[in-house]
Amino acid sequence: MSQVQLIALEHVPLINQGADLAALLFDCLLQQGLHFEDGDILALAQKIVSKSEGRLVNLKQVVPSERALTIAVVYGKDPRHVQVILDESREVIWVSPGIFVVETQQGYVCANAGVDRSNIEQPGAAQGDEWLALLPENPDRSAANLRQRLLELSGKEIAVIINDTHGRPFRMGGIGVCLGSAGLETLVDKRGERDMFGYVLQGTQVATGDELAAAASLIMGQSSEAVPAVLIRGYHYRPASDSGAAPLVRPAATDVFRYPANRKLF
Amino acid sequence: MSQVQLIALEHVPLINQGADLAALLFDCLLQQGLHFEDGDILALAQKIVSKSEGRLVNLKQVVPSERALTIAVVYGKDPRHVQVILDESREVIWVSPGIFVVETQQGYVCANAGVDRSNIEQPGAAQGDEWLALLPENPDRSAANLRQRLLELSGKEIAVIINDTHGRPFRMGGIGVCLGSAGLETLVDKRGERDMFGYVLQGTQVATGDELAAAASLIMGQSSEAVPAVLIRGYHYRPASDSGAAPLVRPAATDVFRYPANRKLF
Numbered sequence: 001m002s003q004v005q006l007i008a009l010e011h012v013p014l015i016n017q018g019a020d021l022a023a024l025l026f027d028c029l030l031q032q033g034l035h036f037e038d039g040d041i042l043a044l045a046q047k048i049v050s051k052s053e054g055r056l057v058n059l060k061q062v063v064p065s066e067r068a069l070t071i072a073v074v075y076g077k078d079p080r081h082v083q084v085i086l087d088e089s090r091e092v093i094w095v096s097p098g099i100f101v102v103e104t105q106q107g108y109v110c111a112n113a114g115v116d117r118s119n120i121e122q123p124g125a126a127q128g129d130e131w132l133a134l135l136p137e138n139p140d141r142s143a144a145n146l147r148q149r150l151l152e153l154s155g156k157e158i159a160v161i162i163n164d165t166h167g168r169p170f171r172m173g174g175i176g177v178c179l180g181s182a183g184l185e186t187l188v189d190k191r192g193e194r195d196m197f198g199y200v201l202q203g204t205q206v207a208t209g210d211e212l213a214a215a216a217s218l219i220m221g222q223s224s225e226a227v228p229a230v231l232i233r234g235y236h237y238r239p240a241s242d243s244g245a246a247p248l249v250r251p252a253a254t255d256v257f258r259y260p261a262n263r264k265l266f
Numbered sequence: 267m268s269q270v271q272l273i274a275l276e277h278v279p280l281i282n283q284g285a286d287l288a289a290l291l292f293d294c295l296l297q298q299g300l301h302f303e304d305g306d307i308l309a310l311a312q313k314i315v316s317k318s319e320g321r322l323v324n325l326k327q328v329v330p331s332e333r334a335l336t337i338a339v340v341y342g343k344d345p346r347h348v349q350v351i352l353d354e355s356r357e358v359i360w361v362s363p364g365i366f367v368v369e370t371q372q373g374y375v376c377a378n379a380g381v382d383r384s385n386i387e388q389p390g391a392a393q394g395d396e397w398l399a400l401l402p403e404n405p406d407r408s409a410a411n412l413r414q415r416l417l418e419l420s421g422k423e424i425a426v427i428i429n430d431t432h433g434r435p436f437r438m439g440g441i442g443v444c445l446g447s448a449g450l451e452t453l454v455d456k457r458g459e460r461d462m463f464g465y466v467l468q469g470t471q472v473a474t475g476d477e478l479a480a481a482a483s484l485i486m487g488q489s490s491e492a493v494p495a496v497l498i499r500g501y502h503y504r505p506a507s508d509s510g511a512a513p514l515v516r517p518a519a520t521d522v523f524r525y526p527a528n529r530k531l532f
Contacts, residue, residue, distance in 0.1 A: 002273075004271070005269060006481075008269065094522050096522065108436075118465055121463060169521055171516055173453045173473030175480070199384055206439055212484065218270065218477045218501060248438050
């Protein structure tokens, strides 16, 4: 029977900079009486990857630029926070009260460049320190490192995805997306395959990496019972050694909703 | 241990207009040695719901309008096919070669109004008949009817979602989305909940219905081994009796990527 399991990793400790994240999660799984198997997928919340890589910024040390001050008025948030977002961005796509959409340095189009305060320890808060987490600098590289370390620890071929939650045009609510990955094809091309009656499928590319991330996100939640890692077992993915999640990012030039100047009305 | 299972329903027969879809799927599950349980979620591919409801059109009987002929030149497809899409649409949002994005009568923004030829039997093909499937007229109503029938058959409270695959701005590849649902909250509001350090979460609405649809879509595939129904077991959803998937549709007026005239540059 074709069956996929989504298993929460329990009792994941707080993650500090320099932590051996793969080893910590390997131990968590062991303590649940489980072992990694070939073909498993480990989904990690972006936040724990960022923390292990020390991708944190203290707002107290940020000096906002003129541009950050201007945007902060429209956006309605702390100009220093805006400056951090700008530092993480290639392009500002949209600003209005409460909405700040950019293209990040990594190429994702998302709110606030993924800069986020939730689930971050706040040492020094009484002295005005305020810590924000940034996205991993290169989530595909992070995923490849984690996959390599998991192979060393377990002797098993384990694919890795790194999750975040993005808002979307047309649809309400955030959804899990795949920021980085290693070991599996994230964008699966079914063009040319035939349907159940032999009809050749047209233009069917499936964002498998994002579907896996959305599935893992169901388990992760975002509140005080946060589960920052999920084991996906039984999904027959297409192995891939090096493409990562980069193919999931739509090139801006092909994105009619990003540059709608040529939009035609009928 | 928190664990969710995604289970493919096997050997689902071809679905004809008027089929008792819930009863057919109930039997498929029985033949796999499984029974429905309270709290299960049944995800159905839109295509089998449409077929059971007779939502099929024969292109041979379609006469394209002037508008359809104009759009067909830009889009590069059969004007009769374009006419069917227009009949299913409230608004044309984007047309370019190979891309035709509309708002459907149900309010979804998607390519081709969900009108699709794949996995459709083609009786009369030799006489020029060509059948296309339309989306269910009201997927939330379809889901509510299926849920009610599953309750009659099994005595269990089973939530239902109806899946389709949509393309997206910013990201490559299609992903499973929830067109209709019954019995669960599809848009879960976590605003005001606290994170693991007591920080109050800002603006966090989670599109749980879409995440469930994406998870189910992993199992469904779209080729000759198509699995048109998936049982999701072990996910602790928030029960809801009547909201359906409608809350997942972003009101056009709040969608900055749909009407970008006021977009500000910085």
